[in-house]
Each structure stands twice: as C-alpha cells, then as structure tokens.
Amino acid sequence: MQKYFISDDDFKNNKITSDDAFHISNVMRSKPGDVVLVGNNGKTLKVRLTNITKNEVSYEIIEEETGNNELPVFISIFQGYPKGDKIEDVIKYGTEYGVAEFVPTIMKRSVFKLDSKKKESKLKRFQTIAKESSEQSFRNNMSIVSDIKYLKEIDFSQYNVKILCYEEDAKIGEASNLKNIIKNLNLNDKVAVVIGPEGGVDDTEVEYLTSKGFIRCALGPRILRTEVALYYILSAISYEMELK
Amino acid sequence: MQKYFISDDDFKNNKITSDDAFHISNVMRSKPGDVVLVGNNGKTLKVRLTNITKNEVSYEIIEEETGNNELPVFISIFQGYPKGDKIEDVIKYGTEYGVAEFVPTIMKRSVFKLDSKKKESKLKRFQTIAKESSEQSFRNNMSIVSDIKYLKEIDFSQYNVKILCYEEDAKIGEASNLKNIIKNLNLNDKVAVVIGPEGGVDDTEVEYLTSKGFIRCALGPRILRTEVALYYILSAISYEMELK
Known part of the structure; x- marks a missing residue:
C-alpha cells in the first residue's frame, strides 16, 4: 500500500495536495475508492480516496494505524x-x-x-x-x-x-x-x-x-x-x- | 601504503606478477626502494621493491605484519x-x-x-x-x-x-x-x-x-x-x- 507524508494543513483538512496529488492521479492512476496511507507528525491513517484531480485529492478516514517502527532514540x-x-x-x-x-x-x-x-x-x-x-x-x-x-x-x-x-x-x-x-x-x-x-x-x-x-x-x-x-x-x- | 594480494607462487618466489605488476609500474609509478604490503593466505609482509617491470616486480622482505582485523567468524x-x-x-x-x-x-x-x-x-x-x-x-x-x-x-x-x-x-x-x-x-x-x-x-x-x-x-x-x-x-x- 502506498504511503504519503502530507503537510499539517492537508492532514487537518483530509486532503492531499502538491506533488503527491499528481503522483496519485497521474503516476499511480488511482481511482476513487482506492486505499492509501497518509502520515503526519508520527500519526498514520488508512484512508479511502474520494475525489481525485492532479492538484488535489480528498479522502475519508478508515482507521488509524497503531504500529510503530521508529528507533527508540x-x-x-x-x-x-x-x-x-x-x-x-x-x-x-x-x-x-x-x-x-x-x-x-x-x-x-x-x-x-x-x-x-x-x-x-x-x-x-x-x-x-x-x-x-x-x-x-x-x-x-x-x-x-x-x-x-x-x-x-x-x-x-x-x-x-x-x-x-x-x-x-x-x-x-x-x-x-x-x-x-x-x-x-x-x-x-x-x-x-x-x-x-x-x-x-x-x-x-x-x-x-x-x-x-x-x-x-x-x-x-x-x-x-x-x-x-x-x-x-x-x-x-x-x-x-x-x-x- | 598500498597492499597487494598475490598468488601462492608469487608469494613463494618473492615476486609480483599479473595486473599488480602493471599497477605498481604504470599506475603507481613505483621505484625500486618503495615499500608496499603483500598478502597471501592470511599472511601480510612489508616488502621493499627491488626490480620493477610491467610484467614482474621483485622484492625483499622487511618484516611480517602481525595485526589481525578479520571478523572472528x-x-x-x-x-x-x-x-x-x-x-x-x-x-x-x-x-x-x-x-x-x-x-x-x-x-x-x-x-x-x-x-x-x-x-x-x-x-x-x-x-x-x-x-x-x-x-x-x-x-x-x-x-x-x-x-x-x-x-x-x-x-x-x-x-x-x-x-x-x-x-x-x-x-x-x-x-x-x-x-x-x-x-x-x-x-x-x-x-x-x-x-x-x-x-x-x-x-x-x-x-x-x-x-x-x-x-x-x-x-x-x-x-x-x-x-x-x-x-x-x-x-x-x-x-x-x-x-x-
């Protein structure tokens, strides 16, 4: 599953902009309904894409992922x-x-x-x-x-x-x-x-x-x-x- | 100091042949009297080059190096x-x-x-x-x-x-x-x-x-x-x- 680290603003507003939107729409050719991970500030959400353009992708949250694989220091x-x-x-x-x-x-x-x-x-x-x-x-x-x-x-x-x-x-x-x-x-x-x-x-x-x-x-x-x-x-x- | 791993035969006969001789003569442009290390089968010798051609280099042994930096397994x-x-x-x-x-x-x-x-x-x-x-x-x-x-x-x-x-x-x-x-x-x-x-x-x-x-x-x-x-x-x- 593809993961995208997104900006604080995007994370707050349940959307993905910038190069990642282009990647989702034109490189991965994702469709509404596809599931990806979005990350921000240590949090990871599994989300379902709802609307996709090359400048902006919106999503709804499915659940928060709770795993942690960061080094302890x-x-x-x-x-x-x-x-x-x-x-x-x-x-x-x-x-x-x-x-x-x-x-x-x-x-x-x-x-x-x-x-x-x-x-x-x-x-x-x-x-x-x-x-x-x-x-x-x-x-x-x-x-x-x-x-x-x-x-x-x-x-x-x-x-x-x-x-x-x-x-x-x-x-x-x-x-x-x-x-x-x-x-x-x-x-x-x-x-x-x-x-x-x-x-x-x-x-x-x-x-x-x-x-x-x-x-x-x-x-x-x-x-x-x-x-x-x-x-x-x-x-x-x-x-x-x-x-x- | 340059090190060369050499063949069993060369090691026995105090000489360096093959690509290493070319490296010594034409790449490093070494002169008689220069000191290098030669290695064979876990042994390392510090040697002084005596005669140098692009096909064969002869040397005399100065001393054996005793350090060991091999992994223990x-x-x-x-x-x-x-x-x-x-x-x-x-x-x-x-x-x-x-x-x-x-x-x-x-x-x-x-x-x-x-x-x-x-x-x-x-x-x-x-x-x-x-x-x-x-x-x-x-x-x-x-x-x-x-x-x-x-x-x-x-x-x-x-x-x-x-x-x-x-x-x-x-x-x-x-x-x-x-x-x-x-x-x-x-x-x-x-x-x-x-x-x-x-x-x-x-x-x-x-x-x-x-x-x-x-x-x-x-x-x-x-x-x-x-x-x-x-x-x-x-x-x-x-x-x-x-x-x-």
Missing part, C-alpha cells in the same frame, strides 16, 4: 559531505535504517563547495529522497534533511549523546567507546553522530568536537568508507535496543 | 542477485565490513538470467572488486567471490550457523532470532547468510532453506532493501564479538 547523522552523489544513498538507505535527521556537513576534507544556488536545489533534492524513502519504508516519522551546514555553524547543544566516528582510533585498537555508549542509551535520547568525509576528520575538527562533548569511537577494527559508516552505528543501536 | 553472504549493478556495491562495501565469501545467488525473484558467457565476465569483474576492496581496507584475508549459483545448487553442509534474512517476520514483530544466534556465536564458526533479492524470498525458498537448517531472522522492525541488508548482520556480529 532520535538520531541525527552529521555526514561529512562526500564526493559525487554518495550522500543521496546515505539519505535513502539511512532513512530505512531509522535515521531521524540528516545534516550534510561540510568539513575540512569535503570537496563540496557551498554556493547558495546549488545549495538550495541540492537540499530540495535531498528532502525529496528522504520523503520518498520514508514513505517506501513505512516509517512513522518522515526523516528530514534539515540543511547543508559548515561544521562550525552547527549547534550541538540539544543532543545528550555525541558520537564521533574516528577511524584513527580503530588503528590503535580502541574497541569499547561505542559499545559503552550504546549500552547506556535511554528511550528518546537525542544522539548526534558525526562521520567525516573521504580522508576522515581533521585533527582540529577532532579537537573542536571533543571540546563539544563528542566521544571518539572506532566502528570495529576495519576501516569503513564514509558512505557506509552510518549503518554500523544504526545496526548496533537497533541490535542492542530493538532485538531481544 | 567466517561469513558467507548468499546475496539474492539484485537488479542492475547493485551487487558490485554489496561486494565492495561488504568486503570492508569483513565478509569472507560472497556467492551471488540466483533466486526465484531475481531478474538476472544466467548465461555462461555473461556469467564468466561478471564473475571475473566481481572477483576484481573483492580483491581491490580487500587491499584497500587492509584485510588480512582477501574476500572471495566463489561463483554465481542457483540457490538449489548450493551445498550448505559446511556451515554450522545458518541465517535467513526474512522481512515478513519483521512485519509480525519477530525480534529475537538474530540476537539469539549472534549471542551464541563461537570463534571460527562458519556462518551462512541468505538475503533475498528485490521482492524478497519466495515461500518455497523459505521452506527449502528452513529444511536445510536455516533460521528465519528479522533485521529489526524496519524493512531494509536487499542491497543494504548485509550491513545489519555484519555490524551486529562485529558489535557483539569485537567491541567490548
């Missing part, structure tokens, strides 16, 4: 901006793995240059990927891409758990920090995870982040590429907190 | 053959995550059709990816791609732990099988992991595999795409066995 991934389009896969698959928020982060070793025109179109594209991946994986909450930021612009004060993925420590055998953090996670903790771009985290960035309360963590003894490092953390958290 | 990933080139990323990144062996597996819902000519060139390409990724991530053992096979052709009798990733069980809340298996792993266990292609594992395949001793496991409550499912298992095993 809120995870923000501060992904050091990698080369090429790799960040798109990070967002797509990271959403399925349960990430709450992505912040593409420009770090010392990022090749990406921030120009405001490029930034806006990139950000919009990333947000579309996050929305579609959230819908396809039936997340309760839509994962968000909040902004593209320089590391120093980011305010980490809202996070009570701060993980810095640091491959240099893998080389010297550090193997306890991540497990120690994950074993002590509590429901609804806010977890910030910083992952360096290709080439890793620069020494001055390590210093800066540890001064902000980040704990340097190796992700096992092997060095993982930037674009797949997040899965280690997300899996470990799911394994520890969601499996019994 | 032997993991074979039987990856249901996915669409497009996705399997190449599975091999590339799975190698970094510590996979010992990949078997691209043609299952009921795989779109890939096996023709012997295509198969040979594909397999060669996959093996090159596994070799290069093993070298880049400084694995002690080179991960291997053994063959492209139909599910029914595979002999699972050598494995003492058998995991079937099964998303349907995620939907009904199964959340203990994987953790139970991983908590009870022992050093040097041989672990077979079957991951279905897009669309998942067919009912008759589930029946067949459970008759062979496979345990159906959900990978947490969210549905992961076939091409990223392996990271969940590999991370969970690393987290449980390698982190303290």
